[in-house]
Amino acid sequence: MKTRLSVAAATLLALLASIVIFVQPAHAAVGLRISGGRLVEANGTPFIMRGVNHAHTWFTNETSSFANIKSLGANAVRVVLSNGVRWTRNDANDVRNVISLCKANRLICVLEVHDTTGYGEEGAAATLASAADYWISLASVLRGEENYVIINIGNEPFGNSGYQNWTSHTTSAVQRLRDAGFEHTIMVDAPNWGQDWTFTMRDNAQSVWNADPARNLVFSIHMYGVFDTAAEISDYLGRFRTAGLPIVVGEFGHNHSDGDPDEDAILSYTQQNGIGWLGWSWSGNGGGVEYLDLVNNFNVNSLTTWGQRLFNGTNGIRQTAREATIFSGTTPPPTTAPPTTAPPTTPPPTTPPPTTAPPTAPPPTTVPPTTPPPAGACSATYSVIGQWPGGFQGEVRVTAGGSALRGWRVTWTFSNGQTVSQAWNATITSSGSSVTATNVSYNGNLGSGQSTTFGFIGSWNGTNSVPPVACTAL
Incomplete structure (x- = not known):
């Protein structure tokens, strides 16, 4: 009788354990x-x-x-x-x-x-x-x-x-x-x-x-x-x-x-x-x-x-x-009004000195150049770095060809009504759908094969296709 009860009890415990294991949800990944x-x-x-x-x-x-x-x-x-x-x-x-x-x-x-x-x-x-x-x-x-x-x-x-x-x-x-x-x-x-x-x-x-x-x-x-x-x-x-x-x-x-x-x-x-x-x-x-x-x-x-x-x-x-x-795919909410607390008149210093001594993120959407740039020329690739409803961040990489550059100009034409509202590392002008970007003072000189990038914030509606770009050495 004792043996039978022990076996029965063990069977019951095993059954309960299996139920607990079955109904316990798997721990899902939460956030970062x-x-x-x-x-x-x-x-x-x-x-x-x-x-x-x-x-x-x-x-x-x-x-x-x-x-x-x-x-x-x-x-x-x-x-x-x-x-x-x-x-x-x-x-x-x-x-x-x-x-x-x-x-x-x-x-x-x-x-x-x-x-x-x-x-x-x-x-x-x-x-x-x-x-x-x-x-x-x-x-x-x-x-x-x-x-x-x-x-x-x-x-x-x-x-x-x-x-x-x-x-x-x-x-x-x-x-x-x-x-x-x-x-x-x-x-x-x-x-x-x-x-x-x-x-x-x-x-x-x-x-x-x-x-x-x-x-x-x-x-x-x-x-x-x-x-x-x-x-x-x-x-x-x-x-x-x-x-x-x-x-x-x-x-x-x-x-x-x-x-x-x-x-x-x-x-x-x-x-x-x-x-x-x-x-x-x-x-x-x-x-x-x-x-x-x-x-x-x-x-x-x-x-x-x-x-x-x-x-x-x-x-x-x-x-x-x-x-x-x-x-991705979210619309940034409006910036919250700043708090009214005033900063201190003298900020504290940063940290005092001591007394003694892979996988990567998915690449952006890019249109590569169709042919290698000739000597003295340059090439450019256009990337969409991030996108949200109505807006996006673009980046263009400029690469010198077989000879050094003293300056460069990149042009492209939007085909879906996109516009550029803000830019950095280049001077950008637009005429209708045509866009022209020229180097600024610190990134025009490129040695043979060297690259630099410039970026911008743009708007889009409906479609945000990647345009072909052209680079001209100045």
């Missing part, structure tokens, strides 16, 4: 996520960040910056926020507005708490635990935005003291967010003012990754003076690639008080290996590092030398950014 060591969208399309940082918390009235950043070709923006420990707290309404501005301008939004900067060495810094508290308090704002928002728990969460606690503090913060129900991709910054010269993040990344039940983390390294050679850059990023762990360059500059980072090597290696990056920073730097501003005084028409390099240079935003597919 990590797959195969890469950041991908919910539909599986790889997303490679090509954007900038914006110091929103100190300049909350500069809301036009989101549209301006987008107009220069970026596909993402990392937004500086405060949880109220060191600076004025960005409340739920403000964060909701920031997310709205990102979505309106078709930018993936990376939100970060800056108050944690340099904890352990900077006495006023906040803990990662307090940053986690902040994100949890914003749960109602953040839930449902997994396709658009990445949560960067805390900026540079340790200085050059106490960084040995980075692994445990980071793991705890990640697990608290997961326990609170967050399914977003979470970004975690390195210690040592973000530059990880002790290799604490590099050597413990796997254990932090394993501790995330969602396996939806991306690691972020900040590259300033510690990364002043191509060998250091490729070695650090390459170790993450070899380990199959996702990595982005969350901040970097062309110069810094702790040394001269090799920005060309950063841009080259990340492009070759499908690694995302976010340059520091749009505008408003103080404390002696004003040279890190990408534009002067938040003026989109006044690029600095660093801004020209990052947006328009080789492997820069213009050449490499691809808009997230989540925005």
Whole structure:
């Protein structure tokens, strides 16, 4: 009898288990996520960040910056926020507005708490635990935005003291967010003012990754003076690639008080290996590092030398950014009115220096040249980079032939009533459906085989076919 009851009980338990397994739904992909060591969208399309940082918390009235950043070709923006420990707290309404501005301008939004900067060495810094508290308090704002928002728990969460606690503090913060129900991709910054010269993040990344039940983390390294050679850059990023762990360059500059980072090597290696990056920073730097501003005084028409390099240079935003597919076929809503809070009179400086030292996104629609360009000539290809009802972003790549160019002119004729409303990196004029684009002062000289790009915003209705283009050497 005991044996029969045991068998019956076991049979019943097995049946119940099978029912539970049968009715339990499979866990569907929610928003941005990590797959195969890469950041991908919910539909599986790889997303490679090509954007900038914006110091929103100190300049909350500069809301036009989101549209301006987008107009220069970026596909993402990392937004500086405060949880109220060191600076004025960005409340739920403000964060909701920031997310709205990102979505309106078709930018993936990376939100970060800056108050944690340099904890352990900077006495006023906040803990990662307090940053986690902040994100949890914003749960109602953040839930449902997994396709658009990445949560960067805390900026540079340790200085050059106490960084040995980075692994445990980071793991705890990640697990608290997961326990609170967050399914977003979470970004975690390195210690040592973000530059990880002790290799604490590099050597413990796997254990932090394993501790995330969602396996939806991306690691972020900040590259300033510690990364002043191509060998250091490729070695650090390459170790993450070899380990199959996702990595982005969350901040970097062309110069810094702790040394001269090799920005060309950063841009080259990340492009070759499908690694995302976010340059520091749009505008408003103080404390002696004003040279890190990408534009002067938040003026989109006044690029600095660093801004020209990052947006328009080789492997820069213009050449490499691809808009997230989540925005395809959607109409951007109107920009929300900016909040009334005034910025501080003196913005805080950027991060202090340390004391010591793939699959790619689908290609745009392109019409290739029919024949190779002869010596002294040029060729051009026209691409639709992004499109939404009534509007689109176009890009044209100009390539020199067998001899150097001193200038170029590209022409095409729209066949479906399209018009150009805004352009960059070229002077564009239109006469009816005919369009003429000529080089500007800094991109007319091209060596043999070299290329440059220019872009524009246009309108369309009904059909947006790709026109053939012609290039003439000047």
